[in-house]
Amino acid sequence: MNHDCPIREGARQTPDAEALRFLEQTWTFRMLDAEVARWTEALVARGVGQGDRVALLSTSHPSVTFLFWALGRVGAVFAPLNARLTSAELRPLVDAVEPKLTLALGSLRERLTGAEALEAFTQGMVATSVPERAWDAETPRVILFTSGTTGRPKGAVLTEGAFRASCQGSAANLGRHAAPRWLGTLPLFHVGGLAMLTRTAYEGGCLLLHERFDAEAVNRAIDVDGATHASFVATTLERVLDARHDRTLPVTFECALIGGGPVPTALLTRARAAGLRALQTYGLTEACSQATTERPQEADGRTAGPPLPGLEVRVVGADGAPLGAGHEGDVEVRGPTVMVGYWNQPDATREAFHDGWLRTRDVGVLDARGRLTLLSRRTDLIVRGGENLYPAEIEAVLANHPAIAESAVVGVPDSHWGEVPVAFVVLRSGHSLPEDLDAWCRQSLARFKVPTRFVEIETLPRNAMSKVERSVLRRDAMSHPMYQSGS
Structure with missing residues (x-):
């Protein structure tokens, strides 16, 4: 299946709707489309095209969103690098993707030898008409490196179709919103950050982009900027509630997705008392963010919920056979959000799959209602x-x-x-x-x-x-x- 650039679609359908906000700056879909066109022209001028990789070292910044959508328009692959890594940690990742172009935010360039300044990349460039290209759902879109807690980082290859399927599954679970305003506090080198960037574009919403998490800024976004959705972990959720002194959230805020492990019962109770609906999730880079999420109408904080619509999750024993409800085993995921494999690592890719199912290497148990409780990573x-x-x-x-x-x-x-x-x-x-x-x-x-x-x-x-x-x-x-x- 082919798709058009969602920013271009937004510029045609709702040109004056807000698409991106960062600090005091805002971009409508028309403005964002024009900016992406400039970045597309700059990439074409540098010879970046179908299948080329572009490595980027940056914190969350508007230029990252311009680059992301421009790469899609020329068919190139986005390879964001973790801005917290050292030069020694970054070099093998860059070598692995063999980028056609390497960019870095000015303040980070010293960590990446040979990187060009992200902020200056389009200087003097005037947008011209670059031929439109249909976006194939199977085309690699992003290479995201795993954190490497169990060994050398591996680059998970995610497609345009994977991001769209993730958006559709999450929207089907949460209930469609006319124009969601996702609070973007997760870094754009993280699958969670990219999930928010893409789903706001696919749904005609707005990304409220923050360079880093700040509880006071989060609360301003909720109270003043009309944020409707956010993603937190238990500690950041608590910091948000502390900063607002448990003041009730406006009715415009729909829900927060909570990842990263168990959430204290008292914290969930406290969030509910403040009118904040918190939904626990389980996800991983290789499955394009969420794999399971609590359903809003059934959320009780006891599990990470059932699979997102369109996905399947099962628990298997040591022999690879599926286990029934209540039995602990290895968690496996199947569906359109799953990666196509690890970049240039065929052995690791073969090891990651079992009869079409992604082996997550996590241990969990499903209840009779198909809800997942994550127990551990296998190595833990x-x-x-x-x-x-x-x-x-x-x-x-x-x-x-x-x-x-x-x-x-x-x-x-x-x-x-x-x-x-x-x-x-x-x-x-x-x-x-x-x-x-x-x-x-x-x-x-x-x-x-x-x-x-x-x-x-x-x-x-x-x-x-x-x-x-x-x-x-x-x-x-x-x-x-x-x-x-x-x-």
Whole structure:
């Protein structure tokens, strides 16, 4: 199936509708279309065409959106690089995609040898009529590198069709909105950020782009700029509520998608009291963001919801056979949002698929209503005396303790049990390490699941994609003095 550029469509159908906002600047669809045309002309002048890769190092900036849509018009592939990476980490990624062109935001150019300044790329360029090209749904659109928590980063190749299917599935789940105004606080080198950029364009909405997350700015966007949708994790949701002092949200705000792990029950209750409908999700880069999401009318905060319409999610055993409801196993995803493979890594691509299903390497369980509960990444699984322990289950219990802001549980070697769980906890302001954590856990967890130690830590170590670096915590746990609850 072929498509037209959604920005061009918007310029024809709703030319004066707001399409992009950044700081005090706004672009209507007509203005955005003209800007994208200039960037398209600049790419053509540089010889960038069908199948070429363009690497970019940038934080979220309007120029990133202009470049993204212009690349689609010439059939080139967008390869955004994580702006938090060092020069040493970036170089092998650039080498892997072999870009025709490399651009970087001025403040980041020193990290990327040979990169041209993003802000100056179209200087002196006047838009002319570049021949229109139909957008094939199967054409590679983006190469997004995974975070590399389990090894060398791999470039997931996502198509135009994958982004459109993701938008359609999410809209079908949330209910269609005439012109959604998505709050764009996730970086545009992240699949979540690109999901918001694309779905606002496909649905004729507006992207309220922020360079980084700021709770005060988020609340201004909700109260003043008419934001209707947003994506948060538990910690950013809490910061938004804290900053607004639990003031009720305007009725124009529809919902927030919550990813990144379990959300404390008290936080969900607090959000509901403020009129903020929070829907838990499960997603991954290789599936173009969301794979499952709670349905608005059924959300209870207990699961990550059922598959998005158009997608299938199943749980399989060690032999690859599907398991029934209530049985723990490996999560697999199938549908039009799934990547076509890893860039120039055929072996990794073959390993990632099983009979057409994407192997996520995550562990979960489906309930009788088809709703997914994510238990762990396979590499995070703790095996204690033959029993499987899932960090997410323990972290969900700790998340509900009033003194704990966030936690991470890792397994460390033990001569008797093989492995035992150790919990690292970040405390809320004004709290000291509670003496009742052991007892708190025992109220909800079997004895063998209760951490053997609780270690206070100022902040959890995270990689460039903000995922907890459990390998660092494991090393710390093995060298940390023993701590017994209440000592």
